[in-house]
Amino acid sequence: MILYHVEITHLYISPGHNFFGHHGKSADTHPIFEVPAIECIAGRGIRGDRFFDYKNAYKGQVTFFAEETYHALCGEFGVADKPPSLLRRNVITRDQDLNKLIDAEFDVQGVSFAGMEECRPCYWMDQAFAPGAEEFLRGRGGLRARILSDGPIRVTQLAMVE
DSSP states (O other): OOOEEEEEEEEEEOSSOSSTTOTTSOOOOOOOEEOSEEEEETTTEETTSTTTTSSTTOTTSEEEEEHHHHHHHHHHHTOOSOOGGGGOOSEEEESOOGGGGTTOEEEETTEEEEEEEEOOOOTHHHHHTOTTHHHHHTTOSOEEEEEOSOEEEEOEEEEEEO
16 A cells, blocks of 8 residues: 655635536526635435435545645646635645545545546536636646545644555
8 A cells, every 4th residue: 555645725616516517508606615624424425515425426525636736836827816715625635646546545634535537627617717728737637536434524734544
């Protein structure tokens, strides 16, 4: 087993979908909240988040995104006034190659996850962040994962990922 060290820099939940399921319609305006901790429930999702109990064994019960990619995105488009919450991912990490966790089981702070696939960017990124953001994020849009065990995840430094 390979151990990774990852810092959790931000955690977000939202009660509703702004883009998901809105193809051909305008975006919604559900707020996204930064929280100090999230409650992961195996097979169901994050309590209080829009994907909680969305579908049985849903592949995107939680989403991860690399803070380094967010900073690269800001630099590419000269953006200094948009927070990472606009990307609508749940867990923002530092110093972790999330693509290596696709098709892998891993633990974060004692909670087990199954990395399912890249959280591919969609055309809404161009509207939410900046024109060209969708293309820039291809191959580094984050990670969709299923939650395999219950427990909290907290914003912290040097959380263990196994």
